[in-house]
Amino acid sequence: MSRPDPIISPAIITRVKEFGESDLLVTFFTRESGLQKGVAKGARRSLKRFVNCLDAFCLASLEYTPKKQRDLCFIHSGKLLEAHQGLRSEYGSFSRASFIVELAETLFPPGVSDPRVFDLLKDSLKALSDEGGNILIPITFEARAMAIGGYRINLEKCCICGRAYKGEGRAVFVREKGGISCLGCRQESALSPGMEPESIRALRQMQDNDLGQLKGLDLSGGCLKEIKNVLKLHREYRLEKRLKTAKFLD
């Protein structure tokens, strides 16, 4: 059986682990194939084939041969395209980048690919690197990635009585239904927090738009807190786990 031809593709490196004496085990996202794992032979000693390109959160052009069935793919060489220097020089940005990478890996494991996630991850890492203090980035990433992954929060109508939400008045987030309800159907509580119309509008925009289209989004502190809380409850309920990186976000 012939070996597949090597592919050259931009890749976002998510994790790098030492493997044996001088090799690296690399986890990366590509636009076409999603999350993959591969071995870069001799990468720890290489002064030519892998110069500073196999590091977490880097965007690199990788030349690799895809895996046969369940084997690891073989990474031949790489070239650094974007190091995202801002993520290294600010721990807050580094923690936020770790969160979005873990969420992307959880929502889109190997075999589940979507080109929109690669673009979202790439744009979000760049934005975090360039404007690390912007706490909106991990929130908008989470809302959009969950929506792409099939866990979009239904903000159009009451998930209990079915009445359309017209953008007026408070509503309640119902985590087991993955949507909002009117106050008549569900009372506010810690597990069913209330949301202002402003928060619902903003969350809808975050779920439907790419990062570039949200440039002008300006949210009040209260609104941001509501959205963060709803996304956290939604994520933990749908993914049935707590992300390791979530505790480093604040």
Place this chain on the structure above:
Amino acid sequence: MGIYPPPLEKLIEQFSRLPGIGQKSAARIALYVLKSDRELAENLASALVEVKDQIRLCSVCFNLTDNDPCSICRDQSRANGVLCIVEGPGELLAIEESGVFKGRYHVLHGVLSPLEGIGPEDLKISELFQRIEPEGIKEIILATNPTAEGEATASFLAKSLAEKGLKITRIALGIPMGGDLKYMDSLTLQHALKSRIPLQS
């Protein structure tokens, strides 16, 4: 049931638990041990037990040692006041082998890595802060690796130590000895040019 007799299977299983050693390598090493003199097996077994019994962390710098404090912390000829921060004992050893640093060390035992669930409280960072005043530390050299985690750890420490009024330095980053400019990436070249030094005539 395995293809080897149970005691050999057991040895292969134990070797394959070590990092970087797969089933095949474990079988190869186990067969080598079996073929060698009894002395090799006895020495190996006693060395393994000895290392677990005798090696511990130095209570001052957290390097591996069989005597507390370690030989570096006990050495009166070394300069006090300059502390070199490293990720682990391997990095400390590499700097020691170079013979150019004659100050004191502090071993963090890892780097910040939220993806692995490692935060500041999982490293020897509070212990570092506790050393600063009693030891009269004047300069901190951040010698973590130039990886994303190493750099983020260095940035975190630099920021946390900023209000202590210390001189905080980072080891130089740039073109490695024996490297080739043609193959260097933009970030490395950027660092190398930023950190250039005048040549003395």
